[in-house]
Amino acid sequence: MEIPTVQLVSGDAMPRVGMGMWKVAPDACARVVHDAVDVGYRHFDCACDYANEEAVGHAMGAAIDAGQCDRSDLWITSKLWNTYHAREHVRPACERSLRDLGLDYLDLYLIHFPIAQRYVPFETRYPPEWLYDPEADSPKIELSRSPLHETWSAMEELVRDGLVRNIGVCNFGTSQLRDLLASAEIAPAVLQVETHPHLTQEKLLRFCNEEQIAYTAFSPLGALSYFSLGMAEEGEAVVESDVIRNVAKRVERTPAQIVLRWGLQRGTAIIPKSENRVRMAENLAIFDFELTQAEMDSISDLNRDRRFNDPGDFCEAAFNTFCPIYE
Numbered sequence: 068m069e070i071p072t073v074q075l076v077s078g079d080a081m082p083r084v085g086m087g088m089w090k091v092a093p094d095a096c097a098r099v100v101h102d103a104v105d106v107g108y109r110h111f112d113c114a115c116d117y118a119n120e121e122a123v124g125h126a127m128g129a130a131i132d133a134g135q136c137d138r139s140d141l142w143i144t145s146k147l148w149n150t151y152h153a154r155e156h157v158r159p160a161c162e163r164s165l166r167d168l169g170l171d172y173l174d175l176y177l178i179h180f181p182i183a184q185r186y187v188p189f190e191t192r193y194p195p196e197w198l199y200d201p202e203a204d205s206p207k208i209e210l211s212r213s214p215l216h217e218t219w220s221a222m223e224e225l226v227r228d229g230l231v232r233n234i235g236v237c238n239f240g241t242s243q244l245r246d247l248l249a250s251a252e253i254a255p256a257v258l259q260v261e262t263h264p265h266l267t268q269e270k271l272l273r274f275c276n277e278e279q280i281a282y283t284a285f286s287p288l289g290a291l292s293y294f295s296l297g298m299a300e301e302g303e304a305v306v307e308s309d310v311i312r313n314v315a316k317r318v319e320r321t322p323a324q325i326v327l328r329w330g331l332q333r334g335t336a337i338i339p340k341s342e343n344r345v346r347m348a349e350n351l352a353i354f355d356f357e358l359t360q361a362e363m364d365s366i367s368d369l370n371r372d373r374r375f376n377d378p379g380d381f382c383e384a385a386f387n388t389f390c391p392i393y394e
């Protein structure tokens with residue numbers, strides 16, 4: 068299956084549909100990666116913080132050894148965790164992800180959040196997650212004053228030294244991107260942010276298009292990822308809206324396929340996660356139909372600026388620390 072690609076500033080071609088690996092338990096990774104490669108996925112969206120890179124690495128190694136794919140066919144993304152923003156921690160963090168994933172280079176390495184947390188040594192805890200000391204009497208997130216331009220220049224070193232092919236950021240807004248573009252020697256190739264019909268991010272997407280920053284939509288299915296975390300309310304599933312259901316009926320596809328096709332057709336890359344082989348295949352079967360402009364517009368009109376993954380909310384609710392980033 069030919070998956071459409073987006074050309075990054077480096078000239079590399081990133082597949083526009085990838086498999087999200089957040090919340091995939093380590094003991095499920097062998098099957099999930101095997102099935103995903105088998106149904107046609109070549110792009111895997113990983114992160115230190117997903118606590119499964121070693122298992123993903125084993126599974127990818129097995130897929131390559133079994134002749135399912137070559138390393139050069141794969142697009143592997145990982146992300147720098149918040150505790151490693153200081154210049155001297157960026158390279159060791161990247162090397163740890165490379166080792167766990169069993170790779171000698173990453174196709175893309177992203178700063179996971181514009182949040183610098185206090186360093187936690189590898190031997191103390193890996194991945195370190197959000198709390199500085201989970202055993203403390205009143206555990207909290209502890210921040211550090213590491214400037215983003217320093218983190219970025221250490222990310223640039225990774226490109227120069229051949230550890231990663233492309234670098235980018237997640238969860239940044241236009242002001243942070245503009246600032247980064249002003250000081251960067253290597254411009255960010257990709258912005259990865261939450262985007263779905265309830266959070267269309269029109270201005271951010273337009274800004275990225277104008278600046279030649281490829282745009283990847285995370286949580287492209289909207290609320291679905293957040294029900295199990297108690298971060299979405301009943302009735303918030305965009306796949307259940309009448310607009311989506313009606314379009315699905317016309318093109319004889321599933322509501323999830325309509326939402327993903329909308330993401331693709333407006334020019335973004337999408338990284339839906341599924342552990343179910345049937346849904347994995349369903350999420351890839353979106354290249355052979357088209358939504359009309361009126362359908363595209365009616366889906367975009369579902370926008371409510373509803374962000375499910377907001378540190379300004381979940382850091383306080385789950386980690387007893389107020390940590391807004393978008394305001």
Ligand SMILES: NC(=O)c1ccc[n+]([C@@H]2O[C@H](COP(=O)([O-])OP(=O)(O)OC[C@H]3O[C@@H](n4cnc5c(N)ncnc54)[C@H](OP(=O)(O)O)[C@@H]3O)[C@@H](O)[C@H]2O)c1
Pocket residue numbers: 086087088089090112113179237238259260284285286287288289291292323324338339340341342343346347349350376
């Ligand atoms: N950079 C960041 O800060 C950040 C934040 C969040 C996510 N991400 C990345 O983006 C990826 C995708 O986002 P996400 O995992 O939050 O959400 P998502 O991909 O939008 O949704 C995943 C949820 O939808 C279900 N699902 C998948 N396909 C379906 C279908 N065809 N029909 C019905 N249900 C379906 C999945 O269940 P099953 O598994 O049971 O199918 C799962 O519960 C993540 O895995 C991660 O790699 C990045």
